[in-house]
Amino acid sequence: MNAxxxxxxxxxxPGVLDAGLDLVSLLLILAGALLCLTAAIGLLRFRDVPTxxxxxxxxxxxxxxxxxxxxxxxxxxxxxxxFLVPVVLIQLATAPLSAHMVGRQAYRNGTVAERDLxxxxxxxxxxxxxxAGG
Numbered sequence: 267m268n269a270x271x272x273x274x275x276x277x278x279x280p281g282v283l284d285a286g287l288d289l290v291s292l293l294l295i296l297a298g299a300l301l302c303l304t305a306a307i308g309l310l311r312f313r314d315v316p317t318x319x320x321x322x323x324x325x326x327x328x329x330x331x332x333x334x335x336x337x338x339x340x341x342x343x344x345x346x347x348x349f350l351v352p353v354v355l356i357q358l359a360t361a362p363l364s365a366h367m368v369g370r371q372a373y374r375n376g377t378v379a380e381r382d383l384x385x386x387x388x389x390x391x392x393x394x395x396x397x398a399g400g
Contacts, residue, residue: 287339288307288340292308294332294339298328298331298332298333299333301331302325302326309321314379315368315372315378316368316382322365330353330354331354334354338350348395349363
């Protein structure tokens with residue numbers, strides 16, 4: 267082997283690495299899109315509030331994380347990563363909180379079937395409204 271073969275082998279390595287990262291980002295986008303699609307289908311197909319909340323939060327958040335990871339791998343830029351990290355953190359903070367609030371309101375409205383509950387920790391809050399002071 268001569269010195270020229272080492273130069274061409276080293277020069278070809280970044281192209282292979284870029285192609286591999288592009289393939290990984292393509293697979294991550296595909297997986298994230300499928301998870302978001304299943305979340306949307308779950309919202310339409312499920313009957314009750316708890317299962318709809320599960321469909322709205324779990325696969326949708328994971329799908330968004332996978333898509334953001336794919337964007338970061340595809341663009342390979344630190345400013346892009348710095349933009350995507352708060353997006354993911356805000357999503358991780360707001361999705362469970364909003365699902366909790368919707369679930370609690372559905373329980374108070376009586377749209378959650380009490381026979382489906384294994385443990386009812388909010389039963390005593392139904393007897394006395396929280397703002398009643400008693």
